[in-house]
Amino acid sequence: MLLTVDDTNAEKRIFIGEHLNSQSAGEFENLLSQLPTGDAQSVVIDLSKLQTLDTTGAWLVQKVVKLFQRAGASVVVDGANPTHSALLDHVSDSYRYCEIAPPIQPVIIRILTEIGENTLRVLGLLGALMAFMLRLLATMSIALRHPGQLRWRATAYQLEAIGTRSVPIVGLIAFLIGGVLVTQGAFQLRKFGAEIFVVDMLAISIFRELGVLLTAIMVAGRSGSAFTAHIGSMKLNEEIDAMEVIGMSPMTVLVVPRLIAFVIALPVLTLFANFMGLVGGAFVAWVTLGISPVVFIERAGEALQGWSLWLGVLKAPVFAVVITVCGCFEGLMVENSAVSLGKQTTKSVVEAIFLVIVINAAFAILFTALGI
């Protein structure tokens, strides 16, 4: 029996037996809570029946002692063998109360603090990104004046990784979006009997906006995250520090090749996406609306007069810079743990996509104002 009480005499004798350890702690706690404490003057805790005692058990014995002391009784522990005695002393000498977790503040304060902290964080982030980008552009301008210092093999490698390998997926996505746009657009224009205008709508929206946006988002997800992961794991492994100590600038070695490759690759991919968007749209228009490819090409050509043909491609280099800056910056911000690497990768993609969309909207306003 874990806990038995004998109050036949004036003093109360509490027997604790046989196995008091972490296993039996739960049961013991229950028994203890049911124990009446009020009426005793002198209490003896008898451990003569105890066979197994661990530190949890020793602590529980202390709890019994404190329980009766608080009720005003004088308490003695008796009958423990030398090993158990030593353990009891060791535990009661060692114990120090500690908090389990930092104190939780009231909700309002937490919300306000979070809003404040997040605002500061976002402002700080934008500032840091700007600073990084300016440093990068400064490095670029020096590098371009000394072409011998540029890492051409690295640039070519990145060009393949960012550009060539993205071609299938960018093509497929643009093709599908083109088809979907035609379907949706035709559905609405049918009400006016104006289905043929779906060609204009497709051409303009793809070439001015959607072609470059989708490509940028796709490549940000693929390559932007790859930059963060690669540079981040180098940071984790102290390779960036090693580079700096040897006298190589991480900006020149790692970031510049990626920037050059991206600025070349993204406009080319955009051209391809624009084309595939038209192809997808033409295909669906032909099959579901009966608009022949010849008519389609003619109409599209007319719609894409002037600036519309090139605006998407013109925006691409700007997006390329944004995605590279976000990807590399967050990679260099990785801290000393695996958790940080994952977190930073997510952050860089979200930041890149968000900034691309915001800047795209700004471009839209600008072009409207300029009348193009």
Next chain:
Amino acid sequence: MNSIIRLRGITNKFGTKIIHEDLDLDITKGEILGVVGGSGTGKSVLLRTIVGLNQQHDGEIWIDGICATAATREQKRSISRRLGVLFQDGALFSSLTVAQNVQVPLQEHLRLSEELMGEIAALKIALVGLPPDAGPKLPSDISGGMRKRAGLARALALDPNILLLDEPTAGLDPISAAAFDSLIKELSKSLGITVILVTHDLDTLYAACDRVAVLADKKVKYIGQIEELLNVDHPWVHEYFHGPRGRAARPFEA
């Protein structure tokens, strides 16, 4: 012999590479056993095999009378209650405070009140020599030495009979390392815990271990007290104990 852990015929291989072949080991209850061996002799693999993180290719393991190889789910849980493992950097859960880390095994295996769990966590934290203010801190906010102690506190949460330590003094400065050696020794003797220590640290071997097992040639080649191992005629063992560091670590005999 009072063996709390028995390994018989353990074979570990990764692909075609054989790390251990027909390895036997008996660990006495209550002893502190050091495990040493050159790089690639599979010290950590052996530790992980005993604990069950690595499944051996062949052979059987008995832990505290239970055959771990053929254990039921209940038996496996029972084994994990008796084993405490300290991984190399503490392996603390990074989003929980130190005290919450210590409480994780308690919450997993026992049904206790919040108050009692808090007290037991505080007790373990005190027993490993951490200051009380370490309790509410996150692992990222404490030093490496403190992280190891916190990991030890968690390993001791359920009062295990067997403690396994993977290079406990790696990365510690000499003062902290010596303090850790005495902590292990004191805990083992006062709580009656059997300790298995994988280590490179000769000072730990001399300061804390009752016996030392040497892994070589895919087996436990030699096992015994250090004094016995000093006379062994194996090139690696000789170099290990009689090389410049081995001689420096040897307690000075006046």
